[in-house]
Amino acid sequence: MDGVQLRSRMTGMEGQKSGQTEGARKGISGSTVKIVAVISMLIDHTAAAVLTRQIMANGYLNAVTGTESQLIAWLTENMVLFYGMQIMRLIGRLGFPIFCFLLVEGFQRTRDVRKYALRLGIFALISEIPFDLAVTGNPFHLGYQNVYFTLLLGLLGMWGYAFFDRCEKEENELAGPLRIFLTVTGVLAPAAFVIVFMVQPSGNGTGEQMMLTVGILCAVTVLALVLYGSKKGFRRVQTVCADITVMTAMMFLAEYLRTDYGGMGVLTITAMYLFRKHRVAAMLAGCVVLTFLTVSEIPGFLAVIPIALYNGKRGLKMKYFFYAFYPAHLLILYVISVLLGLGSIVLL
Numbered sequence: 001m002d003g004v005q006l007r008s009r010m011t012g013m014e015g016q017k018s019g020q021t022e023g024a025r026k027g028i029s030g031s032t033v034k035i036v037a038v039i040s041m042l043i044d045h046t047a048a049a050v051l052t053r054q055i056m057a058n059g060y061l062n063a064v065t066g067t068e069s070q071l072i073a074w075l076t077e078n079m080v081l082f083y084g085m086q087i088m089r090l091i092g093r094l095g096f097p098i099f100c101f102l103l104v105e106g107f108q109r110t111r112d113v114r115k116y117a118l119r120l121g122i123f124a125l126i127s128e129i130p131f132d133l134a135v136t137g138n139p140f141h142l143g144y145q146n147v148y149f150t151l152l153l154g155l156l157g158m159w160g161y162a163f164f165d166r167c168e169k170e171e172n173e174l175a176g177p178l179r180i181f182l183t184v185t186g187v188l189a190p191a192a193f194v195i196v197f198m199v200q201p202s203g204n205g206t207g208e209q210m211m212l213t214v215g216i217l218c219a220v221t222v223l224a225l226v227l228y229g230s231k232k233g234f235r236r237v238q239t240v241c242a243d244i245t246v247m248t249a250m251m252f253l254a255e256y257l258r259t260d261y262g263g264m265g266v267l268t269i270t271a272m273y274l275f276r277k278h279r280v281a282a283m284l285a286g287c288v289v290l291t292f293l294t295v296s297e298i299p300g301f302l303a304v305i306p307i308a309l310y311n312g313k314r315g316l317k318m319k320y321f322f323y324a325f326y327p328a329h330l331l332i333l334y335v336i337s338v339l340l341g342l343g344s345i346v347l348l
Contacts, residue, residue: 029315044092124148154269160246186241189248
C-alpha cells in the first residue's frame with residue numbers, strides 16, 4: 001500500500017470515528033426529557049384527581065374547619081394518604097417548566113409555526129372535556145381551561161416576538177401610528193395587568209391607590225426604556241415595547257380564559273424565550289417566574305437537571321403520543337375516580 005492510499009484510508013477512519021462520536025453525543029435526547037415531564041405530570045395528576053378526592057371523601061374539609069384536636073386526629077388516621085399526596089404534588093412541579101422549555105425549543109425548530117399552533121389548538125379542544133371531568137366531574141366547565149391553552153398563548157406570544165425582531169433586523173419601519181401605539185401600550189399594558197389581576201382582586205385598592213400604582217409602574221417602565229434606549233437605540237426600544245404589548249395581551253387572555261397557570265404561565269414561557277440561547281439559564285428564569293405564582297413551585301428548579309443533560313437531539317419519534325397522552329391520562333384518572341365512587345367530588 002503506497003503513502004497516498006494509506007493517508008486516504010486513515011482519513012476515512014478518522015471521519016468515521018468523528019461521525020460515531022457525533023452520533024453518540026453524551027446526554028439525553030428531547031424524547032427522554034419529554035418522558036421525564038410526562039411521568040412527573042402523571043404523578044401530579046394522579047395525586048390531584050384521585051388521592052385528593054379520596055382525602056376529601058375521608059372528611060378533610062370537616063377536619064380543617066373543626067377544632068385543632070379534630071385536625072390532628074384526622075391527620076394521624078390519614079397520614080400516609082395525605083403526605084403521600086403532598087409529595088406526589090411536589091414531584092409534579094417538574095412537569096410544567098419542562099413542557100414550557102420544550103415549547104420554546106419546538107418553536108425555534110419548527111418549519112411551520114401555523115401548523116404547530118393548530119396542533120396545540122386542536123389538542124386543547126380535545127383535552128377540555130377530559131380535563132373538566134378530571135377536575136370537576138362535569139364534562140363542561142368554563143371556569144377553568146386546560147394547560148394546552150396556556151401553551152398555545154405562549155406560542156402565539158413567541159410568534160409575535162419573532163415577528164417584531166425580524167422587523168428590526170430587516171430595518172422594516174412599522175407605520176408611524178402603529179409605532180406610536182406599540183410604544184404607548186408597551187408602557188401602559190403591564191400597569192393595566194397589575195391593576196386588573198392583582199390590585200383589584202385583593203380588594204385593597206381605592207381609586208387613588210390604583211392611579212398611584214399606575215403612575216409608579218409607568219414611570220419605572222419609561223425610565224427603564226430610556227436607559228435601555230440610550231445604549232441600544234430607539235429602534236430597539238420600539239421592538240421591546242411591541243414585545244411587552246404582545247406578552248401582556250397573551251397574559252390578559254390567559255387570565256380571562258382562566259387557563260391552567262394563567263398569565264404567569266405565559267410569562268414563564270416568555271422568560272425562557274428571552275434566555276433561549278442558554279438552556280439552563282432559560283429553565284432557571286422560568287422557574288423563578290413560577291415561584292412568584294406560588295412557593296410550592298420551588299421543586300420545579302430540579303427540572304434544571306434533565307435540561308442540563310439535554311443534548312439537543314430529537315430522540316424517539318413519538319410526537320403524537322405525547323400530544324395524546326394528556327387527554328388520555330386525564331380521562332383514565334377520572335374513570336378510576338368513578339370506579340372508586342369519587343367521581344362526583346369537585347376539586348375546584
